[in-house]
Every structure is written in C-alpha cells, then in structure tokens.
Amino acid sequence: MSAKQIKIKDLQTPCLLLDINTLKNNINSLSMRIQSLGSKLRPHVKTHKSADVMHKVQEGGNVQGITVSTLKEADYFFEQGERDILYAVSISPDKLSHIQHLMSAGCDVKIVLDCIEAAQAVNAFGEEQGITFNVLIELDTDGHRSGVLPESEELIDIAKALNDGKGSQMLGVMTHAGESYTCNTPEALLAIARQERDLTLLATNRIKQAKLPCPIVSVGSTPTAFSIDDLTGITEVRAGVYTFFDLVMKGVGVCTQQDIALSVLSSVIGFQKAKGWIITDAGWMALSRDRGTSNQDIDYGYGLVSDIDGHAVEGFIVSSANQEHGIVSCTTDNNQSSPLNITLGSKVRVLPNHACSTASQYTKYYVVDGENVVGEWERINGW
Ligand SMILES: Cc1ncc(COP(=O)(O)O)c(C=O)c1O
Missing domain, CATH: 3.20.20.10 (Alanine racemase)
Structure with a gap:
C-alpha cells in the first residue's frame, strides 16, 4: 500500500512552500x-x-x-x-x-x-x-x-x-x-x-x-x-x-507574480470585522521584517496574499505584522474577504517581498506540485 499523499492543506503553519x-x-x-x-x-x-x-x-x-x-x-x-x-x-x-x-x-x-x-x-x-x-x-x-x-x-x-x-x-x-x-x-x-x-x-x-x-x-x-x-x-x-523571484523583482520588472516560486503558508486565526482585518499566524517572524517593496510603485506591506492554490487578489496584503500575527487587509476597493473565500482556519499563502530574507526564517522547504507536497528540502542559515 502506498503512503498517503500529503497535501498542502495538511501542513502545519506557518511553513515555507516551494513550487517545483x-x-x-x-x-x-x-x-x-x-x-x-x-x-x-x-x-x-x-x-x-x-x-x-x-x-x-x-x-x-x-x-x-x-x-x-x-x-x-x-x-x-x-x-x-x-x-x-x-x-x-x-x-x-x-x-x-x-x-x-x-x-x-x-x-x-x-x-x-x-x-x-x-x-x-x-x-x-x-x-x-x-x-x-x-x-x-x-x-x-x-x-x-x-x-x-x-x-x-x-x-x-x-x-x-x-x-x-x-x-x-x-x-x-x-x-x-x-x-x-x-x-x-x-x-x-x-x-x-x-x-x-x-x-x-x-x-x-x-x-x-x-x-x-x-x-x-x-x-x-x-x-x-x-x-x-x-x-x-x-x-x-x-x-x-x-x-525563487519575489515581489521586489516583480516591482523591478524582471518577473511576474506567476514566476514567484516561494510562499509562506499560514492559517486564518481570527477577524476584526469592523476594521476589515483578517488575522493570520504568519507575523514578521514567519515572513521576515523585510519591507523591500515599501519604496517601489506598489507597496505590498509584508507580502501579497493568495488563496491556498496560489491565486492572489491584487490589494490583499499583509498590511501589518507582529511577531506571530499577520494582519491582512484589502488596500483596494475589493469586497473585503470574499475574493479569497476566507473562513476561520482557512489556509492562505503569502508571496514574499524578498525571497532571501523570508527563506532565512526557515530550516526547510516543503516542495509542492499543485496541491501535493512532493518533498522536503533542507536549507542552512547563519554564519
Ligand atoms: C556579490 C553578489 N553577486 C551576485 C549576487 C546575486 O544577485 P541577485 O540575487 O540579484 O541575483 C549578489 C546578491 O546580493 C551579490 O551580493
């Protein structure tokens, strides 16, 4: 009997995904x-x-x-x-x-x-x-x-x-x-x-x-x-x-959003509905404090948010971050949470501003192909 195929939705968050x-x-x-x-x-x-x-x-x-x-x-x-x-x-x-x-x-x-x-x-x-x-x-x-x-x-x-x-x-x-x-x-x-x-x-x-x-x-x-x-x-x-590419490279104009291979998988842990916020478990410790897009034409805060399948909605960004909390808000006129179909426990992906800084928060990549996790690759950090 073959081992059960692990899906992205089964992973514990926050973790780092690499699209093969x-x-x-x-x-x-x-x-x-x-x-x-x-x-x-x-x-x-x-x-x-x-x-x-x-x-x-x-x-x-x-x-x-x-x-x-x-x-x-x-x-x-x-x-x-x-x-x-x-x-x-x-x-x-x-x-x-x-x-x-x-x-x-x-x-x-x-x-x-x-x-x-x-x-x-x-x-x-x-x-x-x-x-x-x-x-x-x-x-x-x-x-x-x-x-x-x-x-x-x-x-x-x-x-x-x-x-x-x-x-x-x-x-x-x-x-x-x-x-x-x-x-x-x-x-x-x-x-x-x-x-x-x-x-x-x-x-x-x-x-x-x-x-x-x-x-x-x-x-x-x-x-x-x-x-x-x-x-x-x-x-x-x-x-x-x-x-890997990243949002900074997108801002420079050498890649598109679809070329970004790296993302942080996180879970929705709550809402501040009056403020239009979605709270996730990926704060700056999971995303890094790199605000590399802050001086570009489009500022993505701490990262651009997509659904679990990688479909991002322009304007949905991690606008603010604490150590282990990410605050997702919509910076455009999109209908707040409906485009991403988010409920408590939903998993979302965050595309990084700067791939080097975000990846350095982790010791391994979950290698993904579609919805499947097809491998785990180690990485090193430090000096
Ligand atoms: C000396 C040197 N060479 C090459 C590179 C590669 O640059 P990039 O990551 O833009 O491809 C860097 C990046 O910082 C660098 O410091």
Missing part, C-alpha cells in the same frame, strides 16, 4: 538566456542555501561553480560535493585560516578584495603559510556598495600586488550592480546592465594592458542578468534570487 514547476522554469529561463549570450552562470546560492535547489540549478545546465555569501555556505556546499566556490564578500584577514582549511580539504575556493591593504594581508598570510590564495578584485560599477573604481590607479596597484606576491594569484575581476534593484523600466535596466558589463570590461582591459592576468570576468545580479543584450568578454554571470 515554477522553480524549474525560472532556472531554465536564465540558463538558456546566458547560454544564448555565450557566457556561463556561476549561480549565487545565498537565496536558497539548499543542496537540493543547487542540484536543480545544475540540472538546468550552463553552470560553472557557485557563488556564496558566507563561509558557512562554503562549508556546506563543499560537503555537498561542490568544489569550485567563489566567496563573493570582501575577505577579512581573520577568515583566511578558514579559507586555508577549505583549500587543504580540496576546495577550489576563490576570494575577493577591493583594497591594497587586503591584498597585502592576503599575501603575507599566504606566504607565511606557504599557500597561494586565488583572488578576484571587486569593482564598483554603480556606486552601490563596495569595490574599487574601474578607472582608478588603485585597481592596477592591487592587481600588481596580487600578481607579484607569492601568497596570492591574480584571477580576475567581479562586480555586482546592486543599483539595478532601484530600476523599474526596461530602458533603465538595459542601461545599468550595459554599465555593469562595460565598466567591468574597461577594468579587464586596463589590467591586461598592464601585462597582468585577468582570466575571470564576473558580473551579475538578477535584474542585470535578465536585461543584458551582449556578454562578449564576460566569462561568468552570477545571479541568485531569480530561482
């Missing part, structure tokens, strides 16, 4: 896009932090290595069999012994830095320990965060220091156009994607003109990866949140 078909579509669409532009994907695992999701991304093809945002991710994915890992947050000297440990265990780990002091520290540690760190220089191509300016003298000084020192190998350049999250038109997205690419190529050419090596030329964010029209000269593209 939407996930696969998202993976395939970026894999094919980057392949058609002649480059490779180095997927960022910071959104999902799950070996099962990573395997699906690899099945999608056109992948070389992975990108991580924490050393815990590096350890976990290395244990899960991945060898080629880019740790894409500037290295601090105290983490070099951890990197050394990964290298001696057989991991091809690459680190990034963006100042001469860091290059000197890496070199000194490497020389002292008799090892050579593989290093990429981070570029600032949009004024968003960290990185050295592509046209600066410092770029060449860092590249020389990495190349000349015994403790390091100059492996390339990388950038992340984080400002692309503030775009919301195809024209603005194309412009920032081209800027990310062109400034990275400018830095690469300057390094090569100085007779220094630069084999890896790495760019990427989900908005720019879906907008760039030519990747000539770019050896790899890093993107992460595209696997």
Whole structure:
C-alpha cells in the first residue's frame, strides 16, 4: 500500500512552500538566456542555501561553480560535493585560516578584495603559510556598495600586488550592480546592465594592458542578468534570487507574480470585522521584517496574499505584522474577504517581498506540485 499523499492543506503553519514547476522554469529561463549570450552562470546560492535547489540549478545546465555569501555556505556546499566556490564578500584577514582549511580539504575556493591593504594581508598570510590564495578584485560599477573604481590607479596597484606576491594569484575581476534593484523600466535596466558589463570590461582591459592576468570576468545580479543584450568578454554571470523571484523583482520588472516560486503558508486565526482585518499566524517572524517593496510603485506591506492554490487578489496584503500575527487587509476597493473565500482556519499563502530574507526564517522547504507536497528540502542559515 502506498503512503498517503500529503497535501498542502495538511501542513502545519506557518511553513515555507516551494513550487517545483515554477522553480524549474525560472532556472531554465536564465540558463538558456546566458547560454544564448555565450557566457556561463556561476549561480549565487545565498537565496536558497539548499543542496537540493543547487542540484536543480545544475540540472538546468550552463553552470560553472557557485557563488556564496558566507563561509558557512562554503562549508556546506563543499560537503555537498561542490568544489569550485567563489566567496563573493570582501575577505577579512581573520577568515583566511578558514579559507586555508577549505583549500587543504580540496576546495577550489576563490576570494575577493577591493583594497591594497587586503591584498597585502592576503599575501603575507599566504606566504607565511606557504599557500597561494586565488583572488578576484571587486569593482564598483554603480556606486552601490563596495569595490574599487574601474578607472582608478588603485585597481592596477592591487592587481600588481596580487600578481607579484607569492601568497596570492591574480584571477580576475567581479562586480555586482546592486543599483539595478532601484530600476523599474526596461530602458533603465538595459542601461545599468550595459554599465555593469562595460565598466567591468574597461577594468579587464586596463589590467591586461598592464601585462597582468585577468582570466575571470564576473558580473551579475538578477535584474542585470535578465536585461543584458551582449556578454562578449564576460566569462561568468552570477545571479541568485531569480530561482525563487519575489515581489521586489516583480516591482523591478524582471518577473511576474506567476514566476514567484516561494510562499509562506499560514492559517486564518481570527477577524476584526469592523476594521476589515483578517488575522493570520504568519507575523514578521514567519515572513521576515523585510519591507523591500515599501519604496517601489506598489507597496505590498509584508507580502501579497493568495488563496491556498496560489491565486492572489491584487490589494490583499499583509498590511501589518507582529511577531506571530499577520494582519491582512484589502488596500483596494475589493469586497473585503470574499475574493479569497476566507473562513476561520482557512489556509492562505503569502508571496514574499524578498525571497532571501523570508527563506532565512526557515530550516526547510516543503516542495509542492499543485496541491501535493512532493518533498522536503533542507536549507542552512547563519554564519
Ligand atoms: C556579490 C553578489 N553577486 C551576485 C549576487 C546575486 O544577485 P541577485 O540575487 O540579484 O541575483 C549578489 C546578491 O546580493 C551579490 O551580493
């Protein structure tokens, strides 16, 4: 006798749902896009932090290595069999012994830095320990965060220091156009994607003109990866949140609501009828405090509410949240609760503002196909 099929409605709430078909579509669409532009994907695992999701991304093809945002991710994915890992947050000297440990265990780990002091520290540690760190220089191509300016003298000084020192190998350049999250038109997205690419190529050419090596030329964010029209000269593209997508990416204009693979299942626990509120058991602990859509054209509060089958009604959002209470209200003229057919105990899904923050509240995904739960996938958190 076969085991009873678990349905979404049987799950205890709040919990995290991952729609397998939407996930696969998202993976395939970026894999094919980057392949058609002649480059490779180095997927960022910071959104999902799950070996099962990573395997699906690899099945999608056109992948070389992975990108991580924490050393815990590096350890976990290395244990899960991945060898080629880019740790894409500037290295601090105290983490070099951890990197050394990964290298001696057989991991091809690459680190990034963006100042001469860091290059000197890496070199000194490497020389002292008799090892050579593989290093990429981070570029600032949009004024968003960290990185050295592509046209600066410092770029060449860092590249020389990495190349000349015994403790390091100059492996390339990388950038992340984080400002692309503030775009919301195809024209603005194309412009920032081209800027990310062109400034990275400018830095690469300057390094090569100085007779220094630069084999890896790495760019990427989900908005720019879906907008760039030519990747000539770019050896790899890093993107992460595209696997799940979210309401912020919908606001940027790189996905639709139907492309969002992640949702939080919650139960209706009460009403404040006079105020038009529905109370659920998914507060900010279950949804995260990320209010990423608050400065976009449509503010979804703590998330957009859909029925258990995933049909959302525009305007039904988690407008306010306490630790374990979500307050759902209608921000448009819809007839308050009828579109979602909600009664006490009904289950609803909440689409997240920011998939990375929402997923990080959980240790596993319930993988769903239609109304069925078809698997449970673990994920890691922390540092
Ligand atoms: C260095 C770096 N590369 C790539 C990415 C992937 O960006 P996205 O999640 O928009 O695909 C990020 C995201 O924060 C990042 O910090």
